Amino acid sequence: MNSREITFAALFASLTAVGAQISVPLGPVPFTFQVFFVLLSGLLLGARLGFLSQLTYVLVGALGFPVFAEFSGGFAHIYGPTGGYLLAFPIAALLAGYVTEKGGESVGGMTLGVLLGLAAIYILGWLRLGFYLGENFGKALEVGVLPFLPLDLLKGALAVGIARPVRRMGGF
Template sequence: MRARDVAFAGLFAALTAVGAQISIPVGPVPVTLQVFLVLLSGLVLGARLGFLSQLVYVLMGAVGIPVFANFQGGFAVLYGPTGGYIAAFPIAAFLTGYITEKSGRKTGMVLGSLAGVGAIYLLGWLRLGLFLAGDFHKAFLLGVLPFIPVDVIKAALAVLIADRVRKAMDLG
């Protein structure tokens, strides 16, 4: 792995940490810029480096660095109601990057971003449902449904920005 790759992965881990602090509380799951930056990491860095950047982010938070929303950190956050969403970030970045790489430019970017959001919702919904004593219907109503319009906008913005960022970073 080249130094440039490590630097870009670290940059996106740091950007995700900053995006987590831009938070609007709406029940047990806040609206943050994390999803936008997770998708952007997969779109810009590709599957492998996008995954790595988000894995670094999750590990930083797991060991107690306050990088999660509201300057939280520690394993307890991953075990809490939002833990599934956070744990899904590396998978989402990988899926977004992989589908983009395999499917072509714009179509792949859109499909990859939607797959990434889907992975975040799936793991987040499952963990929130378990946290709510198995009430998966309530978890869907609290942790997925209200976020769909916002996350579709985030995905669209990530797709629009990713091509320009890749060109500016000379990634093609």
């Protein structure tokens, strides 16, 4: 990795931390702006750097730095109700970046990458939350997936809308 790549990966880890602070509590899973930056990191940085940026974010938070929602941190978050969502962030960035790299910079390719990234976040998040709720996966779907779908689809569309012109400018 060169210094430019390290800088961009660190930038998106930091932006994800900022996005975590834009938070509205909705039960055990808060609404945040993290997902936007997770997806944008994959779309702009590609699979490898997007993955590394989000892995950095999760590791820094797990080590106790206050980068998660409500300026919190610590390994308990990885093991807690939102742990599945957090662990899915690097995978989501990887998927969004991979599909964008393979499918070009088309709206369709980026949209597919965003949808796969969101699917990874929701599947891992839903599973972890379901186990946390005593294997009540219906309740986990009700409180940890369904309320967030419309807003996350909007964040994904916004990420695609920003990533396409930025990639065309050649900044990433």
